[in-house]
Amino acid sequence: MISKDYIITSAEGIHARPATALVKLTKNYKSIISIKKGERVVKLNSLLNILSLAAKGGETISIIAEGEDEFVAMEAIEQFFNEHLKDL
């Protein structure tokens, strides 16, 4: 299992468009990937759950990946948070 923290770089936070992109991204990997904000942990495969976190711009969230391809998955997610998110 690996875990990493990210600061949300987009002003609107993780709203519907980036959340949809995250769900789609997660589907490419076998690992179970979760997102944690505060004490709440939800799986990244559910748009409903991601939106329910109401993660806003500037907040810190953690991503937890567990499974055979966890490193590749985390790399893709890292790219998402560091590069793609601000354009979404």
Next chain:
Amino acid sequence: MMINGIGVSPGIAIGKARVIKKQEAAFTGIVLLNDADVMIEIEKFRTAVAISITEVEAMIGNYDPSQGTDGMDILEAHIELLDDPQIREDVTEKIATERKNVNDAVIEVIQNAVAMFKSMDDEYMSARAADVRDIGNRILKNLTPFNTTANQAYDADTIIIAEDLTPSDTITMDITRIVGFATQIGGKTSHAAIIAKSRGIPAVAGCGESLQSINDGDIIILDGQTGTIAVNPDEGIIKQYESQREGWLKELELLRLLKDTQAKTLDGVEIKLFANIADAEEMEYALGFGAQGAGLFRTEFLFLGRNDFPSEDEQFEFYKAVALKSKDKPVIVRTLDIGGDKQLPYFNFPEEQNPFLGYRAIRFCLDRKDIFITQLKAILRASAFGNLKIMFPMIANINEIRAAKAVLEEAKNELINENIDYNKAIKVGVMIEIPSAAVMADLLAKEVDFFSIGTNDLTQYTLAVDRMNEKIKDLYDPFDPGVLRLISNVIEQGHKNNIEVGMCGELASDPRATLLLLGMGLTEFSMSASSIPQVKNRIIRSSLDDARKVYEEVMKMDNSKAIINYCRR
């Protein structure tokens, strides 16, 4: 069988019934008895979700990229919500453990999710409740196969039978094949009535629950004048109505011939007859009835039946199309009148105890200046292409009109800075529909170039009658002496202050009121296009002297029954 309702759009229609059922998300309370039932219900859920996803994918496939990417993003999010493992898990859990049937399970899960989004303090997030509700309704709809919705293709000569029709229902309908409308609730001012009237389609509203006995395919005769509906009538009755229908069509043709006749009283006073329109197509239709302009261009229709607020450019194109179609005839553009009974799928208006007294129209626009200024800029830009005027709805006091004019100035300044052309002399007016505005017309007149009297809301607010409430609909009466005195005051004060006064409510289209209003000094009437010929017919046969006498007599009467009887002669 005969059913009686209120005739809201005249004419005779003969055709086949198409019953439109609303998906009422109602709990059944059914408890599943065994594991086999559980399996069946779970399978039903899977199938409904699969159909729903296919439907949304088809919508994505048909998506017009020129509409921008926002709508597309929403559809893609809907796919993910339909496919959401959390929703699937919750629904399955309710079926398997709580032994609920799939209908009840879906309703509960969606309700919980909607409540969760609504409770978020972030406006964007709470608006997502609409998306969850939307996918929930789609799944529920697909749980029952072969149900009728408003979106299907119609046979020729279809008569629509519904509880009520929302603006988005009527937008998605192929109106060319519809010959009549009948609704359980509503009256002369409900949306279905307005649409029917503007297209010259006979309609009956307020038929009550007896309408539920009509089935798809029943032969229906509908008389939009008397409000009578005959279900599966015998040959004799059909024959009788067929000849009536021919008579009506001939009369319609005769009135159409009045199209190019000038609306002038016997003593030579020219009266302006305008149409109420919602888009360029209706503008064209109105010109066919001899409209000399549009006294009310309702801009809401561009905002309905979509997934996000239209951009400035999109609005500009929409208003420009009307401006071009009107060929320099005046068009009074009413700024956004939403809220109350007109909801948007992408904006969460708070639930209110009294929506008609609530957050709507100019109140909403002054609060959401971003949305307001976008619309004003689009209208101003379109004003370079025709004779557009701007009208603000629901003005209740002097501060609102001043604030609205200040935003208009801001919009103008932005256009000047962007070097975009617009009509610098564009006229600004208010809709007089709140009693306070009618009473202090003398004060408001100093702020604007014109008034337009909206009699529907003015009547409802003056008499404190909810015009959608079936139980008290008889109290709704624009011929009430109180309402008439307010109208008369507005006209008088407008003229004293040398500003134009028009009327765009239902009363303007009522031939019984034509002489009375003329007598008050009204010279500009705006109505659904199909009503123009009959009002014109009245005007060209009367003199201003007759009209003044009618007005004087009516002002002596103390109840609307006497007034209507007198005006009817």
